[in-house]
Amino acid sequence: MKDSYSTVVKQSGFWWIGWIDEVPGVNCQEPTKQELIETLKVTLQEALEFNRREAREAAGQDFEEASIAV
8 A cells, every 4th residue: 555645735724625636535524634634534544445345346356456556
């Protein structure tokens, strides 16, 4: 699993909003920047675990796993 991801964060009114560049759908909103970063981390972990589980279920049985680097 990748160790770091890129985020886009900005303040919008009273809220901080942010996205993970590499994973569509991972976006959050919090009242402080620090809370936003923590929430993005948790949401990213949950999304990666969900995607991994979904891929394994779709593959069924007798599949192989491999690591790739880009």
